[in-house]
Amino acid sequence: MKEKTGPVGIILNPAAGRGKAATFGRQLEEIALESRVPFLWRESEAPAHATSLAKQMMEDGYKTxxxxxxxxxxNEIGSALAGHPEVKFGIVPLGMGNDFIRSAGIPRDPDKALRLILWGNYRVIHSDCGRINGHHFFNNLGIGFDGAVVLTAQKVNHMxxxxxxxxxxxLLTYRTFAAHLRSDGKARMSEPIFMFVASIGKAYGGGFYIAPDARLDDxxxxxxxxxxxxxxxxxxLLYLVSRRKHLKHKGFRFFRSRNVxxxxxDKVLNAHVDGIHITVTGKMKVEVIPGALSVISEKEGGK
Incomplete structure (x- = not known):
């Protein structure tokens, strides 16, 4: 049975994929027109603008x-929708890494992903999200090495x-940082750390399955x-991650948690949420918000 698709709000980030998303705009509009589903089309113009656009669409009554x-x-749109599971979130992948969709069962082909949503042939995943210092993450949070990598990647985005x-x-030059970790109220470790990753989804960095067994809804x-x-x-160690053989290696510590x-x-460190650079320092809590986001996904078996 197909889901009923009412009026939808569509937000395009033309800068995604280092600008390649802009070339898909007209093509996606034509698919939306073909579907005969009423839609509102908006394009983000600056960082965090997509969050504002999504909030306005919710206020205007859009349920998809x-x-x-x-x-x-x-991340930007999800940050607006988190805590509003009555609003369904459809995703058309137009970025460079597109890592979230690897966990969410969303087609990599943009045309197919949009048709899936507009023609109502989908299921809904009640996805969790993470939160740190007021920042949401829907795929993963990285502190330390990963944060430094993201900051450098943003500076050399032309490459x-x-x-x-x-x-x-x-990889060879990053200095470790001292940290004390508690998981679900129990002391976990207190020693120098090279990198810390908390994952809701499986992959990051354009296909590195850092948490290959992660589930969006557990x-x-x-x-x-x-x-x-x-x-x-x-x-x-990086090679082991690329081969998904790292979790049992002594160079990695792995655990599951509701909050860390x-x-x-008081050291200021580079970090990222879903590839967006932030900084963190001092004492903080990383927590899961269960079922915060209703994500549209391909039906199992593609039917």
């Missing part, structure tokens, strides 16, 4: 909002693979921590 862009666009450029710059974060290690062992408390001892 579609985001056309990458993981950053998903073909800016994320890999960030990895190359920091109410838990999959937490992966790499303690301080020999600098020259880091390429091997971190004490960074």
């Amino acid at each position: 909002i579609i985001g056309c862009g990458g993981d950053g666009t998903i 073909k693979n800016p994320y890999y450029a960030g990895v190359a710059r920091h 109410g838990l974060m999959d937490v992966v921590v790499v303690p301080g290690t020999n600098h020259f062992a880091r390429p091997w 408390e971190l004490d960074l001892y």
Whole structure:
């Protein structure tokens, strides 16, 4: 049975995919017109603008909002929709990494993804989201090495693979940071850390499955921590992640949690939420908000 699709709000981030999303705009509009579903079309013009557009659409009564862009666009719109599961969130992937869709069962082809939503042939996943210091994340949070990589990638966004450029710059040179971690109220570890990742989804960095068994709707974060290690062992650890063989290796710590408390001892660190750079310092809490987002997904079996 097909879902009923009423009037929808569509938000395109033309800057997604280093500008490639803009070339899809007309094509996607034509598909929307073909569907005969009433729609409102808007384009974001600056960082965080998509959040404002989504909030306005909700205030105007739209019950389905579609985001056309990458993981950053998903984060901006999702931040407006989190806590409003009555509003369905459709996603048309137009970014560089498109990592969230790897967990959500959303077609990689933009045309197919939009048709799936507008023709109502979908199911809804009640996806969790994470939160840290007022920032939401729907795929993952990274502190330390990952945050430094994202910051560098944003600075060299003109390059073909800016994320890999960030990895190359920091893999052997990034200094560990002291931290104390508690998980669900119990002390977990207190030692130097190279990177901390809390995942709702499975993948990041354009296909690195850092948390291959993570589920969007289990109410838990999959937490992966790499303690301080020999600098020259880091390429091997990265290779293990690329092969999805890292979770049982002694160079990684893995656990699932509803909330994690971190004490960074007042050091300011680079971090990211879904590829959006932020900074963190001092004591903070990372928590899961279960079922915060109603994500439109392809039906199992493609039917």
